[in-house]
Amino acid sequence: xxxxxxxxxxxEQAAAKAKEGVEDVQTKRELSQTYNDLGKTTxxxxxSGEISHPRFEAAAAQIKALTEKLTAAGxxxxxxxxxxxxxxxxxxxx
Numbered sequence: 001x002x003x004x005x006x007x008x009x010x011x012e013q014a015a016a017k018a019k020e021g022v023e024d025v026q027t028k029r030e031l032s033q034t035y036n037d038l039g040k041t042t043x044x045x046x047x048s049g050e051i052s053h054p055r056f057e058a059a060a061a062q063i064k065a066l067t068e069k070l071t072a073a074g075x076x077x078x079x080x081x082x083x084x085x086x087x088x089x090x091x092x093x094x
Contacts, residue, residue, distance in 0.1 A: 045051040
């Protein structure tokens with residue numbers, strides 16, 4: 001096997017590993033978005049009184065308080081939600 005063949009094989013292996021990494025990131029992002037959607041649906045059901053459970057109470061109260069805080073500050077909770085793009089990774093702190 002010549003040097004070029006070895007280089008080509010190494011490049012193909014690197015490309016395959018990179019593709020697997022991209023697929024893993026996409027799957028993790030999709031899983032995160034699905035959890036987010038489930039949380040939103042759960043909160044809506046809690047607020048409508050369709051479901052209740054003691055384990056939901058603290059998180060639902062925090063969501064309500066944060067939503068009220070945004071509203072009081074003149075922000076729109078819908079605008080804040082629409083600015084979030086689940087297809088992108090979260091912003092890194094500066």
